[in-house]
Amino acid sequence: MNEFDLFRRNAVDVIEARELEKRLASAAAQGKKLRIKFGMDPSSPDLHLGHSVQLLRLRAMQELGHQIVLIVGDATAMVGDPSGRNKLRPQLSRIDVERNLVTYTDQAARVLDMSKTEVHRNSEWFDAMRFEDVLRLAAKATVARMLERDTFEKRMEAREPIGVHEFLYPLMQGWDSVMIKCDVEIGGTDQLFNLLVGRELQEREGQIPQICLTFPLINGLDGRKMSKSYGNAIQLTESPNEMFGKVMSLSDAVMPMWFDTLTALDTAERDALLAGHPREAKARLAAEITSFYHGPAAASAAREAFDRQFRDKEAPEDVPEVDVSSRLPAEGLPLMVLLRDLELASSSSEARRTIEQGGVKLDGEIVRDPKYIVTALAESLLVQFGKRKFQRWR
RNA sequence: GGGGAGAUUCCAGAGCGGCCAAAUGGGCCAGACUGUAAAUCUGGUGGUAUCACCUUCGGCGGUUCGAAUCCGCCUCUCCCCA
Known part of the structure; x- marks a missing residue:
């Protein structure tokens, strides 16, 4: 050129x-x-x-x-x-x-x-x-x-x-x-x-x-114009995992535009990717972008973490541990209250809703009763709230 | 200076005395499905240890058994005329 x-x-x-x-x-x-x-x-x-x-x-x-x-x-x-x-x-x-x-x-x-x-x-x-x-x-x-x-x-x-x-x-x-x-x-x-x-x-x-x-003003993750106020933007300072994951949530239709404006790939390469499997194309796009800001090593680590959590539906490696036992009274506490207190949910109402909708898992088991009482923990408990929030309770 | 219209829950936008925590759409969240945090479909979307109460409809007062809805003042905005 x-x-x-x-x-x-x-x-x-x-x-x-x-x-x-x-x-x-x-x-x-x-x-x-x-x-x-x-x-x-x-x-x-x-x-x-x-x-x-x-x-x-x-x-x-x-x-x-x-x-x-x-x-x-x-x-x-x-x-x-x-x-x-x-x-x-x-x-x-x-x-x-x-x-x-x-x-x-x-x-x-x-x-x-x-x-x-x-x-x-x-x-x-x-x-x-x-x-x-x-x-x-x-x-x-x-x-x-x-x-x-x-x-x-x-x-x-x-x-x-x-x-x-x-x-x-x-x-x-x-x-x-x-x-x-x-x-x-x-x-x-x-x-x-x-x-x-x-x-x-x-x-x-x-x-x-x-x-x-x-x-061009590029479209954001949801296909609308990218704007901070729409919450559909990816910040340059975002962590590798967040950056990679967010690109993976991009609407398919927006991919060509992102390839053109955000990567150095030439048209032929782009077209070849888009003609292939959409998920692969998007993963490549995510890798290109993440790699530009964080380097190739961080990008491939982000890809592994993403596949692990969302493709294989396993808990991420770095689940934050929280000391729950010390705050549990002898009679225990309802799950919805704990979820709020540990800030997985922003309110007990939200916690209740998510539980009722089947979005909360304890050690991989869905719990549907918001009043499920959590009592003293013999071993650690892996808590998943929604798709993306994990904690290990001790 | 005069006349008219308006301010609603994250956003847009209905409601115009009780059936309103408030239609509908978007966003967001969850579930199903899958190719992923795509697409599609379904449900949810003020708070509360929750089924009854509490706080919301620009602000402050008032009328009423009862107000987002009526009245008064205030703040802000838009339009038209000058």
């Missing part, structure tokens, strides 16, 4: 492809690096695989020798990006933003070589702005232009609130591009509008407008 194709691999929008080709050529001819910007909004503390789609592209570009510039949108975060949202985002305090910022750069380091990455927070330039500077910036856009944006349009239709400050977000993001003299900005497809505003502002400031590349 040549440089041009590597840049636009998986890209949905390329504005403009010919400009990109030319710029790559002239950069190569002059031995210059392109400055490639990616903005992160530290409004929630964790990055997930959805973000990694972009990070992986950045890594590829970094490996080609280009300069990655991460913008941590600490100033922008206090506005709240309206992209892909149909609700007003809460504005964050400086303290929240600071805390998230640290975890963000740590997590980005799981994909990028941070020693070669330039990092800026956009408060570097926005904090110095006076109100008149803000007005001057705001004057560079029109309300009509802002309303073209489909997220605003939808919210207008749905009669949902739009804060005036939200109109500033695209301008701020665009201004970031001006400040760092950006050559290429990448983002999710929902960022296209913001990226284009960057082009306009750069042009007004006499810079060559940036190339804009957008990449």
